[in-house]
Amino acid sequence: MAAAAGRLLAATVARSGRAGWVGPGRAPALPLVPSRGATVTRSGAILPKPVKTPFGLLRVFSVVIPFLYVGTQISKNFAALLEEHDIFVPEDDDDDD
Numbered sequence: 001m002a003a004a005a006g007r008l009l010a011a012t013v014a015r016s017g018r019a020g021w022v023g024p025g026r027a028p029a030l031p032l033v034p035s036r037g038a039t040v041t042r043s044g045a046i047l048p049k050p051v052k053t054p055f056g057l058l059r060v061f062s063v064v065i066p067f068l069y070v071g072t073q074i075s076k077n078f079a080a081l082l083e084e085h086d087i088f089v090p091e092d093d094d095d096d097d
Helices: 002-016 057-084
Strands: none
Touching: none
16 A cells, blocks of 8 residues: 555656645745656767766765764763763773783
8 A cells, every 4th residue: 555655656746847745835846866867869869978076085085084083082972971970881801810
């Protein structure tokens, strides 16, 4: 039943050309992710490849390193808070046998 309702909703959205509910007096909702469904023209010619933004290592590192640092700081502060309130205190193991 849910699958049939989902297919019906998808077909309704496809026919109307809108991605979401539009109340009275509002502008039509735009799809969140732009996509290109057509790969050929009406005459059968293949459309050119879409423009692709390069995703270099500099961009990857500029996102990963700051968020790793922030996550490390949050974890360190939360561990100190747990230890301060005696919720979790690591045991000292003496392995000097």
